[in-house]
Amino acid sequence: MLETICDILVDAYKRNWITSRDGNVSIRHHDRDHFYITPSGVRKQTLQPDQFKKVGISRGNHVTPIPIDLPYTDISANLKPSGELPLHFGLQKEMGQHKDEVRVVVHVHPTYCIAAMHAGIDLSTISDAFPELNRYTKVAPNVGDVPPISQELADRCHENLQLDSNGNIAYDIVGIKGHGVVAIDTSPWRAYEHIERLEHICKIVLASGNYGK
Numbered sequence: 001m002l003e004t005i006c007d008i009l010v011d012a013y014k015r016n017w018i019t020s021r022d023g024n025v026s027i028r029h030h031d032r033d034h035f036y037i038t039p040s041g042v043r044k045q046t047l048q049p050d051q052f053k054k055v056g057i058s059r060g061n062h063v064t065p066i067p068i069d070l071p072y073t074d075i076s077a078n079l080k081p082s083g084e085l086p087l088h089f090g091l092q093k094e095m096g097q098h099k100d101e102v103r104v105v106v107h108v109h110p111t112y113c114i115a116a117m118h119a120g121i122d123l124s125t126i127s128d129a130f131p132e133l134n135r136y137t138k139v140a141p142n143v144g145d146v147p148p149i150s151q152e153l154a155d156r157c158h159e160n161l162q163l164d165s166n167g168n169i170a171y172d173i174v175g176i177k178g179h180g181v182v183a184i185d186t187s188p189w190r191a192y193e194h195i196e197r198l199e200h201i202c203k204i205v206l207a208s209g210n211y212g213k
């Protein structure tokens with residue numbers, strides 16, 4: 001599935017949902033105490049599976065688990081995990097409703113989702129009017145202005161997704177104002193589809209001009 005993640009990042013680049021070095025994705029299989037995350041500062045159009053970072057979920061003597069860098073490939077040894085590691089780690093350390101499956105967390109910067117938030121729209125409010133969105137995708141309330149690659153961004157996203165201590169989440173996607181979205185599901189393409197669906201509806205809402213005025 002690491003190859004599939006590379007594919008979706010190429011697709012996201014083609015759609016202008018990320019510039020070269022943006023976007024990050026993690027994936028965890030339920031029966032393993034580690035996950036893979038995209039490396040920091042690497043061009044996503046040419047990302048290869050052997051560049052991913054392997055992150056262990058250490059439960060040792062710690063009250064709460066902490067991430068540890070595990071050896072993977074020679075190439076990845078010289079790379080650092082995505083700066084959004086706190087966001088991903090919080091969602092991967094316990095898998096909640098995905099505990100017998102795979103959990104994939106995708107973060108990108110889709111144009112119309114960000115434009116809609118910039119225009120003052122709370123993404124959680126638009127799904128009522130669009131059955132094709134709310135049938136398949138539960139949208140959390142927006143996260144406000146938070147610095148990128150920060151613990152604060154991670155904490156606010158976790159809070160708005162209603163992440164609990166077992167890793168359960170109440171939503172499939174959350175928007176971060178002035179920044180992007182985070183989507184979660186059991187495969188890279190399933191997570192990606194939440195973004196695609198929300199982006200499509202945001203484009204329609206903005207085209208209609210019928211919002212918050």
Ligand SMILES: [Zn+2]
Pocket residue numbers: 022023107108109148179180
């Ligand atoms: Zn970002």
